[in-house]
Amino acid sequence: MSGEQTAAIESDIEAAIREDHPALITYITAGDPSLEDTKEYVEALDCGGSDLIELGLPFSEPIAEGPTIQAAINRALDAGTTPARFFELVDELETDAPLLVMTYYNMILQYGSEPDVRPFVERAADAGLSGIIVPDLPAEEADPLRDACDEHGLDLVFIVAPTTAGERLDRIMSQVSGFAYVQARLGTTGARADVSNATHDSLTRLSAYDVPKAVGFGVSEGDHAAEIIEAGADGVIVGSALVDLIAEHGTGDAPAADALESKARELKRGARRGGEQRNGHEQGREEAPEPEQP
Template sequence: MSLSEAFSREPAFVPYLAAGDPSFEASLAYVEALARGGADAIELGLPFSEPIAEGPTIQEAIVRSLEAGMTPERFFEFVEALDVEVPLVCMTYYNLVYQYGDGDGPRPFVQRAAAAGIAGFVIPDLPAEEAGPLRRACDEFGLDLVFIVAPTTRGERLERMQEYVSGYVYVQARLGTTGARDEVSDHTEESLARIADWEVPKAVGFGIKTGDHAQRIVSAGADGIIVGSALVDIVAQGHAADEDTATVADRLEAKARELKEGALTGARAVQ
């Protein structure tokens, strides 16, 4: 299934986890639990040592994953080992994409990702201005390139991004770094209005923590919701309490159901 198909039937729930957090095996079980819980696509973080767009929750997940031995090659093995049907998006930073392979720009990384079954990328430190080489490699191998629209993105920048984006557009609900918040920002409706005429589905992320948040975001007009830190928190707590993998996986699955249910309720409210 392609990324845009994942959004085509009903509002999509797109969870994020850092691959390999806190271990390769546990992380496989966690991602599969999210799929059982109703995920329509999944963002998998490939950890980079300098994650400048992440808040503390995901920074710590990245450290746990790196300490457990995650590398780009292990990441691709991880993707190949996953037993899920939904499309997978690789979220990482440009240096890892750029360094992979033999100095041929981003192409070897994209080629390997395509072979492993990745459907697209989100690269938070790659604005449209620098994205030409990666966009071309994605076109060559049939992968999507998702861009993030920030509350501050306007005018020409939106046009440039619209030219390059495919799969879905990631609408950043508020300024700052990733992280769960109790309040959902009011920038969402404004941001969605600015890109109302874009053809790609609009998924909103940054700060979504509960089914109620999900409901509000979808009733504001989003085609999907992206949830990271609220799920990574569950992984972190399970790891800190030394709980077994199945218990943590059940909790993730339940949280996924709550969020997906919230999104569906939000969609009914719109109708």
């Protein structure tokens, strides 16, 4: 799926997107409000139908995040979340959905005793993580991390922005592994009330590339998920809307678990609905093959 060289072996992430297409990808910040809660919350998201789960490893300077995830990162750092404790959590997690870590480049670089990306990737692979997303690492700077990920069988997911075009878009799409993270709008992460026009433009622009595309930044409701999938995405990524639920429920004995599970169900239903609508359009236009979904 991801490119001729690696097409022979499908990664966990690619398989997860294909098997229960269209995919729901959920994000929460590890350690918000504690790592014990995160364990429950990841299980809730898994039960709710997440096909992939991204865990944020908190960094003190999250320049790509809006206020919601910034606040979650502060809560996680205040709770004493460190890379070592993050990996211990991942060691314990048993989910159907493959897990990815989303963090900033400096956290990856500093994990070993010298600035080097390899110890982090090695530990991530040991812990059973399937992929890495780095919001401050454009393709131009990614060679060392991509080499380390290739060596340990992890996918390195690249973000495609509304401003990404031309030669750079070609280059990024040729390097995609796992899926292309399509940024729905300019700006930072955060739940929004509608689906941006830029989403439709981006999906049109990307339709020629044969790689899985998942859309994130601003997706908060089942209806958004339906609209995005109908517009041609293979998956939706939802973060801030889930982090909002965690913030609303506060601290205690994983009080947001039920809310997270039912939000995930709503989003997954929306994604399926979008998939059916898209298949319907395709059937209308031509005698479409049998839909993939049960």
